[in-house]
Amino acid sequence: MDIKAYIESGILELYVAGQLSETENQEIYDLLQQHPELLQEVIEIEQAVVKLTAAASPKANGFSSIKERLSTNDTKVVELTPKKTNWISYTGWAASIILAAGLFWTLNQKTELEQQIQTAEIENQYLETQIEDARADLAATKNLLNVIRDKNIIAVPLGGQGDFASSFAKVYWNKADNTIYLDAEGLPNAPKGKVWQVWSLTLNPLTPTSLGTIEDFNTDENKIFSIANANKSEAFGITLEPEGGSTSPTMEQLYTLGVVAAAP
Amino acid sequence: MELETLVIQFQDKNHAAFEKLYGMYSKSIHGVVYNIVKDTAIADELMQDVFIKAWHKSDTYSPKKGRFFTWILNIARNAAIDKTRSKAFKQSKQNLNTDYFVDIIASHDNLDDSTDAIGIKKFVTELGEKCKAVIELLYFKGFTQKEASEELQMPIGTIKTRNRNCIQQLRDMVL
Numbered sequence: 459m460d461i462k463a464y465i466e467s468g469i470l471e472l473y474v475a476g477q478l479s480e481t482e483n484q485e486i487y488d489l490l491q492q493h494p495e496l497l498q499e500v501i502e503i504e505q506a507v508v509k510l511t512a513a514a515s516p517k518a519n520g521f522s523s524i525k526e527r528l529s530t531n532d533t534k535v536v537e538l539t540p541k542k543t544n545w546i547s548y549t550g551w552a553a554s555i556i557l558a559a560g561l562f563w564t565l566n567q568k569t570e571l572e573q574q575i576q577t578a579e580i581e582n583q584y585l586e587t588q589i590e591d592a593r594a595d596l597a598a599t600k601n602l603l604n605v606i607r608d609k610n611i612i613a614v615p616l617g618g619q620g621d622f623a624s625s626f627a628k629v630y631w632n633k634a635d636n637t638i639y640l641d642a643e644g645l646p647n648a649p650k651g652k653v654w655q656v657w658s659l660t661l662n663p664l665t666p667t668s669l670g671t672i673e674d675f676n677t678d679e680n681k682i683f684s685i686a687n688a689n690k691s692e693a694f695g696i697t698l699e700p701e702g703g704s705t706s707p708t709m710e711q712l713y714t715l716g717v718v719a720a721a722p
Numbered sequence: 723m724e725l726e727t728l729v730i731q732f733q734d735k736n737h738a739a740f741e742k743l744y745g746m747y748s749k750s751i752h753g754v755v756y757n758i759v760k761d762t763a764i765a766d767e768l769m770q771d772v773f774i775k776a777w778h779k780s781d782t783y784s785p786k787k788g789r790f791f792t793w794i795l796n797i798a799r800n801a802a803i804d805k806t807r808s809k810a811f812k813q814s815k816q817n818l819n820t821d822y823f824v825d826i827i828a829s830h831d832n833l834d835d836s837t838d839a840i841g842i843k844k845f846v847t848e849l850g851e852k853c854k855a856v857i858e859l860l861y862f863k864g865f866t867q868k869e870a871s872e873e874l875q876m877p878i879g880t881i882k883t884r885n886r887n888c889i890q891q892l893r894d895m896v897l
Contacts, residue, residue: 468886475860475885476792477867487786504791506893507861508746511795513842514753514823514862516762 464489465499474503602639602682610634614694616716618644625713629694636688640696642672643681645713648698655699657707658691661717666695671703693717729790733780744773747791751798757823757862758802759811768805772798799864823862824854841895852876853888860885 618625626644656669698711731739756765824846859865
């Protein structure tokens with residue numbers, strides 16, 4: 459191989475400029491290993507080019523300017539951009555999850571509160587009913603009290619008779635409006651098939667007049683019954699009679715009896 | 723031989739070897755990118771990026787593919803040309819001055835007084851127009867022979883021999 463002609467061809471200058479193909483580069487590399495004079499030529503060409511290109515630089519920074527960047531991965535610009543994007547998308551996702559959770563929570567709260575309101579309304583109605591009942595009770599009691607306090611009232615205690623000594627009752631007789639109020643709390647409940655019957659009596663001669671039966675005795679709460687009485691009663695009695703009442707009292711079943719005190 | 727060892731150490735991520743290579747070539751790389759971007763700050767940044775890139779992809783270099791200087795020169799030209807194609811660069815540099823490397827060298831007042839510098843200044847002032855153009859395109863701009871022959875309207879063979887003569891003249895003056 460004619461080394462001189464090879465050098466003169468100008469291919470080594472192109473080699474240093476980086477203008478050859480990969481195959482040509484490989485060939486020259488092999489030749490350089492075999493021919494030191496070729497290598498020397500390449501080195502000189504390179505040196506000249508290095509000096510020429512260096513002369514085109516107004517200045518060049520020292521190595522320290524890049525030293526600290528050797529261990530980091532790449533330029534800062536590449537790192538910062540995806541970081542920014544990630545933040546935005548992470549924040550977005552977080553916000554939407556929080557929003558969804560918040561909405562769900564609010565919805566739950568709403569349902570719960572609605573249920574509470576409904577319960578409260580029911581309770582309210584129940585309490586109103588109770589208040590109404592209590593008022594009605596109070597009114598009834600006041601009415602009763604008024605009746606008993608009335609100056610026209612005559613109180614007649616009825617004592618237990620014979621086998622029924624533990625029984626008692628009381629009659630409040632308002633002669634002005636011909637009404638008696640019977641307080642029968644001292645009587646037991648009427649057994650099945652029987653009913654209490656109230657009698658007005660005159661003593662001379664002994665004549666009983668039925669004032670009627672007390673049908674609702676067992677269910678009545680305060681055991682006070684108002685009964686019309688236009689008779690000139692001298693005594694009152696209560697007997698236990700078969701259902702429907704009797705025309706004359708069954709004397710064996712006379713539970714209580716009381717005489718009206720003579721008018722002063 | 724010494725260069726080969728340095729390059730191998732550099733590929734083993736040896737900072738000292740890299741510093742030596744940097745000392746040998748950074749000014750040239752700066753000169754090449756400066757000649758393309760015509761901006762000192764941008765050239766500084768690019769030159770640093772080029773060496774950092776070389777450091778991180780050092781394993782892609784093989785002496786069989788060419789000279790180490792040629793490899794890094796190639797990275798530098800590509801980086802500089804990419805830069806001139808970026809939108810930001812185009813906006814800031816609408817009227818790139820068309821100075822060739824010769825104009826840059828000739829206008830340097832601050833060239834150090836080394837014999838190299840004096841030799842190179844002498845070289846560029848005495849260099850023929852055709853020589854300046856060929857060296858500009860082949861070494862600074864990275865044109866292929868074919869591209870250079872089209873640009874200068876010269877046969878490819880002529881490019882090759884003319885380049886040989888021009889570099890020969892340079893060697894005579896600076897080596």
